[in-house]
Amino acid sequence: MAYILVVDDDERVRGLVYDALSTKGHTICEVSNGRAALSICRKYGFDLIILDYSMPYMNGLEVAEQLCTDSPFILHTASFNDDGLVKDALNIGALGIIEKISNLSIFQQQIHQFLRRIQH
Numbered sequence: 001m002a003y004i005l006v007v008d009d010d011e012r013v014r015g016l017v018y019d020a021l022s023t024k025g026h027t028i029c030e031v032s033n034g035r036a037a038l039s040i041c042r043k044y045g046f047d048l049i050i051l052d053y054s055m056p057y058m059n060g061l062e063v064a065e066q067l068c069t070d071s072p073f074i075l076h077t078a079s080f081n082d083d084g085l086v087k088d089a090l091n092i093g094a095l096g097i098i099e100k101i102s103n104l105s106i107f108q109q110q111i112h113q114f115l116r117r118i119q120h
Helices: 011-022 034-043 060-066 083-091 104-119
Strands: 003-007 027-031 048-052 073-077 097-099
Touching: 003 011, 003 034, 011 027, 011 104, 027 034, 034 048, 034 060, 048 060, 048 104, 060 073, 060 083, 073 083, 083 097, 097 104
Parallel strands: 003 027, 003 048, 048 073, 073 097
Antiparallel strands: none
16 A cells, blocks of 8 residues: 655645545545645655645645655646646646545545556
8 A cells, every 4th residue: 555645735625535545545644735745755755645736835836846755746636627737747747637536436546546657
């Protein structure tokens, strides 16, 4: 199973992600902002980082640009169909972009697909 960092300023969303992924056997670490994400990534390695795009102080792309880790990341956003955002995220190394959780089963499947890509 994977060690996953979830970065989102919305406690409810973090809780949903935690519930969706921990029930599948993954170990989840969660933080509420980009600064905390950068700090924890300096100390630990993660199999996958799920970054909210829209957060105060630093958005998910700004966090990703400053990550001092080889951990792969995806962007988790309500603006997942924004072509410019998708292009920017992919240009800085994102595995992809997924929609904010609206269906837990689809979300779990998407994360599983990303994990299969990086673990092979």
